[in-house]
Amino acid sequence: MRARCCWLSTMVLFAVAVARARAGTATDSTAASPHAGMNHAAMHHDMDGATHAMHGTHTMRAMYGPYPMTREASGTAWQPDAALHEGLHVVSGAWQLMFHGFADVVHDHQGGPRGDEKTFSDNMAMAMASRLIGPSTFGLRAMLSLEPATIGKDGYPLLLQTGETADGVTPLIDRQHPHDLFMELSGSWSVAAGNRSLFVYGGLPGEPALGPPAFMHRFSGANIPAAPITHHWLDSSHITYGVLTAGVVVGEAKLEASSFRGREPDEERWDIEAPRFDSYSVRLSLNPGPHWALQVSGGRLESPEQLEPGVDQERWTASAMVDGGWGGAGHWQATLAWGQDRNRPGQTLNAYLIEGALELDERHTLFARAEHVEKDELFVEPDPLAGRVFGVGGVTAGYRFDVVRGASGSLGIGAAATLDWVPSDLGPAYGDHPAAVLVFLRAALR
Secondary structure, three states: OOOHHHHHHHHHHHEEEEEEEHHOOOOOHHHOOOOOOOHHHHHHOOOOOHHHHOOOOOEEEEEOOOOEEEEEEEOOOOOOOOOOOOOOOEEOOEEEEEEEEEEEEEEEEEOOOOOOOEEEEEEEEEEEEEEEEEOOOEEEEEEOOOHHHHOOOOOOOOEEEEEEEOOOOOEEEEEOOOOOOEEEEEEEEEEEOOEEEOOOOOOOOOOOOOOOOOOOHHHHHHOOOOOOOOHHHHHHHEEOOOEEEEEEEOOOOEEEEEEEEEOOOOOOOOOOOOOOOOEEEEEEEOOOOOEEEEEEHHHHHHHOOHHHHHHHEEEEEEEEEEEEEOOOEEEEEEEEEEEHHHHHHHHOOEEEEEEEEEEEEOOOOEEEEEEEEEOOOOOOOOOOOOOOOEEEEEEEEEEEEEEEOOEEEEEEEEEEEEEEOHHHHHHHHOOOOOOEEEEEEEEEOO
């Protein structure tokens, strides 16, 4: 019954987006005249203002500092100021509100001997609220997903993916786990003066200062209806049960540190897990211009994998995001990232990702991703290949056409294909050229 209700809720999100798209009604954020304390000189809005107006991106107050709201991505991570910040923006009295969400219905066919086939829905809904209190800004954010029902505990097929478990006993291999119902429940407080600010952020769950923005929050990755296989090297900590972050912003730079629970979510995806503060991370972010966002970060995670309680991990990441307009009517973004997991005890493993998305105009979107990662979790005992490190990767490319697109919603249809590569030792398990095809419908608030 719960699964049936959640599938119904996903379809309701599709219907709402289509209805809004057809109505073409949008909340006019210009009614939200800029608030006191916002440093407009720091906005650098030489950045394709016409494109931003077209896409409904709004000049609103950021939560953590005196810069454009468009700079803020998942958790406390930064993206380029020029990035899209899609969603419904509303001002109600002293409160500044934003609502965003999407749902995909995907038919997934993964080929080769270890492939599988499944129809599922990946989805997310989020709400943000902030207000000025004297010289400070108070913020709240909630993010929910129905994937525990619309995907299920065993996840969806994704060749070469590893991480987490469906039953608390066996690892998920060649499958992507669903997100938890509660992806983020967080609050923040910041105080700004001139082009500087101090902020604190806490979440149960939340996202620590580690890695680039999570893949479903960056335009370069959000259009691709499957997670990257580098996920557990770059942004897997984006759902963490217990996070406290403190940071300082000076102009275009931000330094922040987090204490958080290192263990990734367990297989019970409907609950809120007990917080712990046994791990830490530090991140330095720099936006040298409106079209760029750079970050380097490192952290120590205590026992991140439920099935390997004696293994701690050091994680290092670096990334660059670039964002811009396209021909006056479109938009593009690219992300280049590196991550390294140093398992203690265990192997030191590296991962590399490059991805991009190009919105040619209001209806046509192209996207692509290329990855290479070193993995030692593709086989379990007693398989003779268990524990061996293999360099694997893949290239994904696809296209989406928005059949309906209005001021506050869209409905599109798309397809993506992936060609994976594996070393010859993995040929008997995966085939010489494993490949996958995904066909999907997407509804989104914008």
